Each structure stands twice: as structure tokens, then as C-alpha cells.
Amino acid sequence: MSSKSNTSDPIWEHTEESEEQRSRLEEMIAPGTASDPNVESEENATVTIDGRSITLEAGATLLDGLEQMNTEGYVPALCSYDHEEKIGPRSECRTCMVETDEHGVVPSCSFPAEEGMTVHTDADAAAEARDVNLDLLLGNHNLRCTTCGKNGRCELQNVSIENGVEEPRYGVFDDREEYEPIDDSSAFIQIDRNKCILCNRCVEACNDVQVAGVLRMEGSGSDTRIGFQNTEETMMESTCVSCGHCVTVCPTGALVEQGLVDSSTIPLPGFTHKNSIGKIAGEDYTGQARTMTPMIQDQYTENEPVVEVVNRRAGTGTDTHQEADD
Amino acid sequence: MADDDILGADPAIRVSSGGPNRSGGRELLSAAHEAASETAVAEVGSTGVPALEPLVLATADGESAFFSRCPPERVGSIVETLEAGELPTEGVMAVVKHEPGTSRLPRPANGPLSVGTRTVLGTCGWAVPTSPEDYPADGFIASEIGDSNEAIAQVAEAKLRGRGRGDAAADVPIADRWELAREAAGEAAIVINANEADRRATTDRVLLESAPLAVLDGALAAGRALDATNILVYCNEADELAQERAAEAAAVLEDELEEGISIEVLAGPDEYKAGEATMAIEALEGNHRLEARLRPPYPSEEGLHGRPTLVHTPRTLVQVGEILADGDSSSSEGSSATGTRLFSVASEGDVSGDDETSAPTTVELAAEEDLATAREAIEFDGHLKAACVGGVFGGLTRTLDVPARANALRAAGLGTNGVIELFGEEECMVAFAGNRAVFGEEENCGRCVPCREGTQQLTNLLREVYHGEYESEGIRELLRVMDTTSICSFGRDASRPTRTAIEAFETEFRAHANGRCPAGVCK
Numbered sequence: 001m002s003s004k005s006n007t008s009d010p011i012w013e014h015t016e017e018s019e020e021q022r023s024r025l026e027e028m029i030a031p032g033t034a035s036d037p038n039v040e041s042e043e044n045a046t047v048t049i050d051g052r053s054i055t056l057e058a059g060a061t062l063l064d065g066l067e068q069m070n071t072e073g074y075v076p077a078l079c080s081y082d083h084e085e086k087i088g089p090r091s092e093c094r095t096c097m098v099e100t101d102e103h104g105v106v107p108s109c110s111f112p113a114e115e116g117m118t119v120h121t122d123a124d125a126a127a128e129a130r131d132v133n134l135d136l137l138l139g140n141h142n143l144r145c146t147t148c149g150k151n152g153r154c155e156l157q158n159v160s161i162e163n164g165v166e167e168p169r170y171g172v173f174d175d176r177e178e179y180e181p182i183d184d185s186s187a188f189i190q191i192d193r194n195k196c197i198l199c200n201r202c203v204e205a206c207n208d209v210q211v212a213g214v215l216r217m218e219g220s221g222s223d224t225r226i227g228f229q230n231t232e233e234t235m236m237e238s239t240c241v242s243c244g245h246c247v248t249v250c251p252t253g254a255l256v257e258q259g260l261v262d263s264s265t266i267p268l269p270g271f272t273h274k275n276s277i278g279k280i281a282g283e284d285y286t287g288q289a290r291t292m293t294p295m296i297q298d299q300y301t302e303n304e305p306v307v308e309v310v311n312r313r314a315g316t317g318t319d320t321h322q323e324a325d326d
Numbered sequence: 327m328a329d330d331d332i333l334g335a336d337p338a339i340r341v342s343s344g345g346p347n348r349s350g351g352r353e354l355l356s357a358a359h360e361a362a363s364e365t366a367v368a369e370v371g372s373t374g375v376p377a378l379e380p381l382v383l384a385t386a387d388g389e390s391a392f393f394s395r396c397p398p399e400r401v402g403s404i405v406e407t408l409e410a411g412e413l414p415t416e417g418v419m420a421v422v423k424h425e426p427g428t429s430r431l432p433r434p435a436n437g438p439l440s441v442g443t444r445t446v447l448g449t450c451g452w453a454v455p456t457s458p459e460d461y462p463a464d465g466f467i468a469s470e471i472g473d474s475n476e477a478i479a480q481v482a483e484a485k486l487r488g489r490g491r492g493d494a495a496a497d498v499p500i501a502d503r504w505e506l507a508r509e510a511a512g513e514a515a516i517v518i519n520a521n522e523a524d525r526r527a528t529t530d531r532v533l534l535e536s537a538p539l540a541v542l543d544g545a546l547a548a549g550r551a552l553d554a555t556n557i558l559v560y561c562n563e564a565d566e567l568a569q570e571r572a573a574e575a576a577a578v579l580e581d582e583l584e585e586g587i588s589i590e591v592l593a594g595p596d597e598y599k600a601g602e603a604t605m606a607i608e609a610l611e612g613n614h615r616l617e618a619r620l621r622p623p624y625p626s627e628e629g630l631h632g633r634p635t636l637v638h639t640p641r642t643l644v645q646v647g648e649i650l651a652d653g654d655s656s657s658s659e660g661s662s663a664t665g666t667r668l669f670s671v672a673s674e675g676d677v678s679g680d681d682e683t684s685a686p687t688t689v690e691l692a693a694e695e696d697l698a699t700a701r702e703a704i705e706f707d708g709h710l711k712a713a714c715v716g717g718v719f720g721g722l723t724r725t726l727d728v729p730a731r732a733n734a735l736r737a738a739g740l741g742t743n744g745v746i747e748l749f750g751e752e753e754c755m756v757a758f759a760g761n762r763a764v765f766g767e768e769e770n771c772g773r774c775v776p777c778r779e780g781t782q783q784l785t786n787l788l789r790e791v792y793h794g795e796y797e798s799e800g801i802r803e804l805l806r807v808m809d810t811t812s813i814c815s816f817g818r819d820a821s822r823p824t825r826t827a828i829e830a831f832e833t834e835f836r837a838h839a840n841g842r843c844p845a846g847v848c849k
Contacts, residue, residue, distance in 0.1 A: 140779050
């Protein structure tokens, strides 16, 4: 969970949380993601990007520098998000790779800006890495833009156009057999995992910002997906309070407001977003969506540690971890 | 209950077994205890050569007789002969003369125990694993660490590199990470990462089972040098004997040394990804799902619960022990690499590790020795078509004339996780690449695109070869990007099998695209 130290958001500045409150929440919330180290620079640093020098304040990654200038190479940095919003860097898409003289090819969104670093955005290895990784994303993305509610306001679409993608190397995800059903159970938010790029922004918005503890990352390998901490299958059965923060941060059409699902679909009969996938989950919920269902403590959460303690000596050292079932 | 000690005993019977062979060893052990009246009997760890196990060692008057795969009904007569004042020799594999009371396993002139060197393996299969009396006479290294600067300087001067994929300082000088940890804020922790789910790679398990005190002593020495407060031994949930021995050794060390460092033993999932250094930390922190952490900063600066954390394998830690015990690091003279390297050696088809016949043989090689030496440790008839060096994500090579040093292995495109698999003519290199790619696709944590999606597309591209399309450039491009942009070693290493297969056996890929498998394996 990120720290709230360097934010200008008054809500955070004026929130006084006791340690006790915080730890109770953290025990309940299980987003399934790694606790990354702090990747921001510790002090001001002057770096050279594409031959031009720029000084970045403490707390910066290389991407902060890139964003302040016109770089030689186009750096999509698709999954990155404004880190003042307490979301990211997740650094999963690796379309932010740049070459440095000091450390070779590195992910700019999650690499601390170090004094004296020299960055080249147009180096062949970095450009190749960005192109290939963007195509890898598209290779697992359902590219039915014409029935997508995010058509025209989609970050993946934008960077693909900007990056000059014409024919993705690995094709696109177009096997109807393999599609996951659309989760249409909630009256407010629709989930189409076939469009998800696993950037984790929604999970962080839900857990780190809203502290709602609904969404999580689950599974591994090609089964990795966004799921619910109470282990239910649909949004309606989850503990979602429909705050909508996940929708506002989603870079693609994976999380869309129900009212906008077909907002940019070509008006032809039968030509709809649901038809584009053809499988729907949660249609049984015809009535009013469940009212506010905050995460409550007795709600089951799958949060059993994967390790087991073999010995537990009464040593004099510091306790390193909490007991599994205290 | 472990036996007390055995080193000075004469006459003595040792029963050596480990891992999956231990139940057989226990049977022999109780038979020996039953038969013996004046003979000391002890259970010792594996020698690292499971093919000989259970191994009975009968010792008297500076001579030891080796009985490999000893049947339980033989034990009675072995003990009887020994107690009658003679060294039993009927059905013996080898008889070795040695200094009475030696602290190291006497080595037969032939067979797997004669191959390579036995420095860190020296006490394996000879000393009672958790006996402080059997621990080398000079005592615990950790108790000698007075000045942390001196200890770090010794490790730095020796240029010791981390051993194995589970080491957060794999193939790089570990002293650099120790320095970072010392400068970082917070109390340091040491993780002994022994969770290896690749059944080809057994060297860390062998060390933890057979020489747990040496592993923990090395960790404690590192802990003292860094003023650490905690040591966590992270085992594989399937390696029960290793867990047991680690826990016993922890109890012994805490009693003997009265350290202010607590030692915990924990068991993590039997999954390949769980052995990656940052996923080990995630597991130890109690997460219910494992994925790799970003880096830098490295765990040495910000690791377990944000504390500076060294993550080392048992292999690395026993080398630390060797260096600190030697003091003057004389072993590194004239060589750019310090210490020996351990390899698990097997021929393809017998690496499942689930029973005694299939577990790989451990070989220890000095830095100047070639991998070819290790070949002598196992039975491998016929022409060596290729070897895969480095485990499931190892690299293929046609020649074993590669020195057993991290830099040399890397330069040859090979992996450094201490595994050598030998392949004969019947092995198809395209099928090999495909199987390893599928493993990567199924076992990755799912976090970063080059690994999660890359292994999937790599599998697809290799399937296309069978459909007549071999896109050499496209595959190489994908492998480059997996290698340079994956968050952790999983994705980087997952590119190695295919890359080296194409480099060494590209004609096989072209032949498959033309509908023919030169090895005659693929339909």
C-alpha cells in the first residue's frame, strides 16, 4: 500500500488515521498484489534525456522527466497513471522501456531518477521492446472497438494509433470460444475481461484509494484476472458499493458505466457490445442492484498465507510476520 | 530423534539417505540399531548421490566399507562382522582407507563419489547433520564474527557471487548487496531461500538435509556482519526432511550461540515461481497470492516488511562459511571466481525426482573444472547430443567444455541454477523448446506482459513451426524482449531454452517446418 506522504489531495492531508484503524483495514484487504518497494527517487536529480538535461525533484521516476519534454521515441507507458493519485506504478505493460547508459534498458515508469543518468528513448532495443510489448497486449485484447463503449476515449486505442500499429505481430484476441462472459450483473458497472490489460489501476483505486476492498488480482499465468475479494463470481455478488472509481481509471473498455456501454456503437440493429462477446454472466439479476454493501469484517475473504510456519522459536529477534490465524 | 554424533566413533555404522529415499534409510537404521551392541549407529544425510541410497557405511580402524542400495536383511550381518572385529566386505561397493575420526566422507576411487571435488559437500553423508559435536572442529563461524567490516571485506575480496536463481544476488558479487543492506535504514533480515520446485535442481535441498548447520552458520555469520535480527529459512512444502533438519539445526544454533537473532523455518508452496527471490519475500510476508516485486530498489535495501533483506540460497551461504572460515580467501588466488559450484546431474527421462532411482546426482566442481567432469558421475551411454544447463529454463549446449563459473556459463548462454541434463540422439530439440515454453506459460505469476503474454505467444510461435511456419526473426525478437523487459528472472530465463535451442539446432526447427522430426519423436 502506498504512502500518503507526497500528495496534494486535501482529503489525504486531512485524514488522520490511527495505526490501529489502518492495520485493521490492511488485514481485511487482500488485493493479491505484491508490496512493491518505493521506486521514487530520494533526492533531486539531473538527468539527460535524448541529449537534453532536466532536473527532477525528489520523488521522481524517469517517466516524470519524459513527460516534460518531446522525446525522440514515442513512449506509450500505457499502464502508468498519475502517481499523485496513489495509483501505480504497476509497471506491468513494459511499454515505457527506455535505454540508459548506466543500467541498460529499464522501465521508465518505475525507475528512480538518479543523478547523472543518461536516457535514450529512441535506442533500437528500447523501441523494439515497447513495440513488442504493446503488440503482446493487443494479442490478448479483444479488439472489437466498434461495439466498445470506450471507442474514441480508450488509452489502448490511443497509444496503438500513436505508435503506428497497423497489424499487431501476434494478431488480436478473436477466438469466440475463448471469450470470458461479460459481467452484466451490476446496474452500474459492466465488466468485459476480454478487454482487460491487467494494469491493476482498478484494484488500487478500490483498495488503496477508496479502501473498499472489493476488487483483487487473482490467478496466475494466462488465468490472471481481476476478481473479487469475497471470491464471488459477479459484481452483483461482490461487496461493491458502486463508487465508480475503478471505471474512471480503467484505460480500456474492461470497466464501463452501464449507461455508456453502447454509447459509441454504430447504430445498427443487433450490433451491440453484448453481442460482440455473446456470453453474459449475471443476467439473472433483474431487480434493483444491492444497496451499499460495504466490506464487512465477517465477510469471507480469501487471505490465507501461502506459507506455513514449521518452527517458531522464542527468539529474541523482532517478529517478522503476523500469525496466520491469530 | 537424531543420533548424537558419530565422527569419533569406532566401530561405526552410518546409514545415509535423503529426500525420497529416507523411508528406506530409516528401515536400515532400525535394523542396525537392533543388531548393534558395541557399534555406534547414526543416521546421516545424503551424500548427494541418491542412486547409491540407502547407503550403509561400516567404519573400523581407519577403513570404511560402502554398501550401496543395501537391503535391510544385509544390515544384520554387516554389524555382526564389524562387531567381530573385521571390516565387512561381502557385496561391498568400495572400501576406503582414511584417517581415523576424519570429519569428511572418505572418497572411493571410482563411481559418482569420486567425481569433482567435495568441499562444501565434504561432511554430507558422513557427519550427523544436526550434531554440534560433528560440526567441523574449529567451531561455529558465526561465533567468530567480531568486526562486521572485516567480514564484509573478506566476502568482498573473495568476489563471491550468489548461487542459483533463488538468490537475490544470483551471479553478482554478494558483498555489494551486503553493503546496500548495511547502509539501508531498518533492522536487517536474512532469508535462506531453499524453496526450489524444479525437481531437476536438488543441490540446495541436499545441503539443507545433509549439512544444515553449515547453511545456518553461514546465514548467522552474515546476520552478525549486518546486525540482523531475523533469519528465515524458506523451504519447499514438499521437502519435509529439509524442514525438519533446518528446524533442528536452528534449535541447536540458538542453544549453542545464544544469538540475538531468531531463526524461523517456514514452508512455501511447491511452485516454481515461489522460489524467485521477491516472491519468496511475498510468501514470507503472508500474502495469499504470489507475484514478483519491482526492482530496483532490491530486497537488500527494501525487502521483508520494508527492511533490508538478504536473500541467499543454501549454496551461497555455505560458500560464505568457507570464505569466513578460511579468513585469507586463499582459494580465490589465480582465479576470477571464488568457491565451487554444485550441479544436479541427470540424463533426460529420469529427473522426476519422485523415487530413489530418478533423483539427480550432486556433483561439486571447482571454478577451473569443466562441466564435462560432471558427466562421469552418472551412467550415460551413447552419444551426447546436447546438454541443458541451468534447470527447466536452462540453455542447450552441444559441448560440456565450459568452465563451472558464472561468467563462463553466462557467456555460453547457459543457466546458472546448477543443473546439467544430458540428452541423447532421441531427444527432439523443438519439442524441448516447446515443453519449456509451455511450462513458462503455465507457471508464471501473471504480472508483467513480456512474461505472461510473451510465454504464451512463444508457445504459439513454436506450435506454428509444426504447421510449417518457422519465423526465426520473429521468435528471436520476442525472446530478446522477454529477456530485457521482464520484471524478474522468471521471464528473462524463460527465453533461454528456445534461444539456445535455435542457436545450436536451427536445422531441426527448419526440418519440423518441413514436416520432419530428425529425432523421430514428433508426429
